Structure formats: C-alpha cells, structure tokens
Amino acid sequence: xxxxxxxxxxxxxxxxxxxxxxxxxxxxxxxxxxxxxxxxxxxxxxxxxxxxxxxxxxxxxxxxxxxxxxxxxxxxxxxxxxxxxxxxxxxxxxxxxxxxxxxxxxxxxxxxxxxxxxxxxxxxxx
Numbered sequence: 001x002x003x004x005x006x007x008x009x010x011x012x013x014x015x016x017x018x019x020x021x022x023x024x025x026x027x028x029x030x031x032x033x034x035x036x037x038x039x040x041x042x043x044x045x046x047x048x049x050x051x052x053x054x055x056x057x058x059x060x061x062x063x064x065x066x067x068x069x070x071x072x073x074x075x076x077x078x079x080x081x082x083x084x085x086x087x088x089x090x091x092x093x094x095x096x097x098x099x100x101x102x103x104x105x106x107x108x109x110x111x112x113x114x115x116x117x118x119x120x121x122x123x124x125x126x
Contacts, residue, residue: 008112013083016055023055026078026095026102030087049087056080056095056118071119075105078118082109089116094123101125 016023030048056078066073078095087093095102095118106119 005112005114008114009081009083012114013081016081016084019057023057024097025053026056026097027052028054028080028085028087029094029096031090031092031094034092045092051086054080054084054095070106072121075119075121076102078102078116078120080116080118082113082116085116089118095120 028051030050032046032048034043034045036043058076058078061071061075061077065071066075080089089104089107091104091106093104095104101123102120103123104118105121108117108119109115110117
C-alpha cells in the first residue's frame with residue numbers, strides 16, 4: 001500500500017500541468033551560503049545548484065496578511081510541487097523570471113509535503 005503522503009506528492013506533481021498558463025517557468029537557484037563584504041559593499045553567494053524551467057504558481061497575499069515588516073505589499077507566494085525541486089528551499093535561495101530576481105523570504109510546506117509555498121520578494125537592483 002502506498003504511503004498517503006507519497007500518493008499526495010505524486011498526484012500534485014502529475015496534475016500541476018493542468019493549471020496550464022497560470023503556471024510560470026522560473027529558474028530556481030539554490031544558494032549554499034552568502035557573505036557580505038563591508039569594504040566592497042557587496043554580497044557574494046556560493047551557488048549549490050540552478051534548476052531551469054521549474055513551474056510555479058504565483059499568487060499575492062491577502063491585504064490583511066500584509067504587515068509591512070514580515071510581509072510586504074508586493075511580496076508573492078510561489079507554489080511549487082515538492083517533487084519538482086531537487087533541493088530543499090531556504091531563505092538564501094532565489095527565483096528568476098524574465099531576468100527579474102525574486103528572493104525567498106520564507107519557506108512553508110503543507111501537511112502532506114506535496115507543495116512548497118515560498119514567500120518571495122522582488123530584488124531591488126541599485
């Protein structure tokens with residue numbers, strides 16, 4: 001008998017394409033570590049891996065959930081089937097969509113571990 005969590009993960013992955021064009025293809029970048037150099041004023045990142053063409057569904061936050069501190073007005077949720085990522089997401093990671101970088105702020109999963117829900121924030125470039 002198949003474990004219920006495994007069954008749910010497989011069903012989500014198999015049926016995610018049914019969402020069609022509301023899905024967005026992104027590059028998912030898993031970052032091992034990042035270091036800030038005060039003298040250079042820059043952050044250097046050590047990249048674990050990059051996965052191309054990972055499909056996500058972006059959705060906004062309800063206005064009542066936006067507090068301006070933890071969740072900003074333009075933050076988005078990026079929903080990804082767990083079986084579609086080779087890495088476990090972290091708040092060091094980021095997504096790129098059409099050359100726009102979205103930094104992961106927070107990572108959650110559902111009780112069946114079928115989807116990742118990432119809180120992402122558009123990176124403001126200097």
